[in-house]
Amino acid sequence: MSKTVLIIDDSALSRTIINDALKKVGFEVVGLAVNGQKGIDMAIIHEPDIITLDNILPDMLGSDVMKVIKEENLNAKVIVISAVGQDSHKTKMLELGADYYLVKPFTNKDLLDVIYSLV
């Protein structure tokens, strides 16, 4: 059975790029969320194996979504994908339980290398 992925990103371009890259190699994308609240709702409904999470969303920060994922005991591997590259943000997200912090811009290979290392 293919691994399931939820993509949480307000950028339509990022959602499309990540979605295409993952579908091409056989992942099942179960949801594309444009903001944090929709992402949380979809994560609870679908319980995906992997969540790609943008750090700055229109309605909340990625760290807020991360906290709910942990509170709800979801077992998804969380890859934060963000243009925000400063050390303090990376450390905070990893401390909250993210499995990896990938800084934009990235190549499809960068993304797949990270995902394959986690699942």
Added chain:
Amino acid sequence: MKNILTHDEILLARDIINIAMANASNAFTQMAGEDFKIHSVAIQEKIGEKLKFKKNINDDLIVLASTIEGEIHAESFLILNHNDAYELASLMLTGDMENNEIMRDAMLLEIDNILTASVVTQFANFFDLMIFGQVPKIFRMKKTEAENLIHDKVEEFELHFSVKTNFITHQSKFYPKFVWVFSNYFLNQIKKVKENEKTLELISKNKGLIEKYILN
């Protein structure tokens, strides 16, 4: 005009800004797959002087604006004309996406998001502060409207420090402008870190970025 920074502080600010802009150029190069450089980084430390674009700038512009929040307040503006947007779409989008206006706008917003964040990342690391860019906004406007939009931010910040630069690439003919307006707090940070060994070491470590990406 009133000088707020000393000569040495201006040199320090110039180094930090050049490294941050070079980092944006590096990000642009990675995104577009073309060698982008930064041209003429103009730093202005002025009160109440309105930024004016050159007369040869196309009148119909696309302006991407990002608000920087956290411990430093600033606003960034990535300014392109419609031809720039088409050129970028042909570089970065494939198949049907290239001619889809929604995806073109999404691409521009994402470019702005990444460029702004690459600058913010450098400032945050140099000043050891928590700062981040909000979700960018896109506007289509005339040149004078864009000048007013930037001037409104200058007035809001009262005292300002601004940076104006161009990205250039030799492979394609387009020249997006990148303008930053900072609040007074940015100047205070420059004064604060001028004798901070960690910051000075970080600047010295990153000077290679300036040589690689900034054209004098």
